[in-house]
Amino acid sequence: MLPVEEARRGAAAVRSILVCRDYQEVVSYSFVDAGWERDLCGNEAPVALANPIASHMSVMRSSLAGGLVNALAYNVGRKQTRVRLFEVGRCFLPAAGGEYRQPVRLGGIAYALALPEQWGSPKRSVDFYDVKGDVEALFAPRRALFRPHTHPALHPGKSAQIKCDGQYAGWIGELHPRWQQKYDLPAAPVLFELEYETITGRELPAYNEISKFPLVRRDIAAEVDEGIAYQALLDELRRDPPPIVTEIGVFDIYRGTGVENGKKSLAFRVLLQDTRKTLTDAEVESAIAQLRAVLKQRFNAKLR
Numbered sequence: 001m002l003p004v005e006e007a008r009r010g011a012a013a014v015r016s017i018l019v020c021r022d023y024q025e026v027v028s029y030s031f032v033d034a035g036w037e038r039d040l041c042g043n044e045a046p047v048a049l050a051n052p053i054a055s056h057m058s059v060m061r062s063s064l065a066g067g068l069v070n071a072l073a074y075n076v077g078r079k080q081t082r083v084r085l086f087e088v089g090r091c092f093l094p095a096a097g098g099e100y101r102q103p104v105r106l107g108g109i110a111y112a113l114a115l116p117e118q119w120g121s122p123k124r125s126v127d128f129y130d131v132k133g134d135v136e137a138l139f140a141p142r143r144a145l146f147r148p149h150t151h152p153a154l155h156p157g158k159s160a161q162i163k164c165d166g167q168y169a170g171w172i173g174e175l176h177p178r179w180q181q182k183y184d185l186p187a188a189p190v191l192f193e194l195e196y197e198t199i200t201g202r203e204l205p206a207y208n209e210i211s212k213f214p215l216v217r218r219d220i221a222a223e224v225d226e227g228i229a230y231q232a233l234l235d236e237l238r239r240d241p242p243p244i245v246t247e248i249g250v251f252d253i254y255r256g257t258g259v260e261n262g263k264k265s266l267a268f269r270v271l272l273q274d275t276r277k278t279l280t281d282a283e284v285e286s287a288i289a290q291l292r293a294v295l296k297q298r299f300n301a302k303l304r
Helices: 004-020 034-041 065-076 128-139 177-182 230-239 281-299
Strands: 082-090 104-112 145-148 154-164 167-175 190-195 216-225 245-254 263-272
Touching: 004 082, 004 128, 034 065, 034 177, 065 082, 065 104, 065 190, 104 128, 128 154, 128 167, 128 190, 145 230, 154 190, 167 177, 216 281, 230 245, 230 263, 230 281, 245 281, 263 281
Parallel strands: none
Antiparallel strands: 082 104, 104 190, 145 154, 154 167, 167 190, 216 263, 245 263
């Protein structure tokens, strides 16, 4: 459990990040419709209330998803063309011995236009990667990892589990077409839900010395099996890189002429730099050779 003052500072930071990204905070009841729990959580036995205040508020929520989808449907029904909402609240789950867990979670939903209508950018709908960027900002400077995962509320091909520092942190994805139709939404929103302590307990960014010596860039192209996720390759390359490697990223994925069927070619950008001296060609080539060896040995990659 975080100290009270630290928790307050963390909560303020979380809200500031989302507000700066055009999200508006909502507060909904912890009492929800049993249908929301069944549809969006796959929860056939939610915590029931002995004396509910209304028939459609008969159980305790195990997720914030139902309230967010309901708030979205309310706004869409009133002709709102761009909606971005978030909520921080407790969820309620049964535990051993007849007790209940009450974790605090952060949920968010984004719908329709990615940006307010304007002359500077063409219209486009918000997508998985827009919201993924919002979630990554909540974890920064730590790196959140996204892994393919199924969830009752989400599209099976557009959803992921989120981990940070090796522990489960939440989920993200596009609303399942079945629920999009049931809740009368013209387009599919993107939702996320995070375990609150995984984002409020982060450390402040630390100072790193800025090098005055030139940066070196090298690109690596690797052809691998189609079924291998690019994140798996990135994780291995970043696991124990040479000390002079400062950044590794993917900048291109290619399928087509020159690449075997069932394969894809990924291009990696590698940046190298030292804070004490200018790198020699031998040092650069040695570091790149280590990274190429990782791709060859771990993934049987065909290197170009």
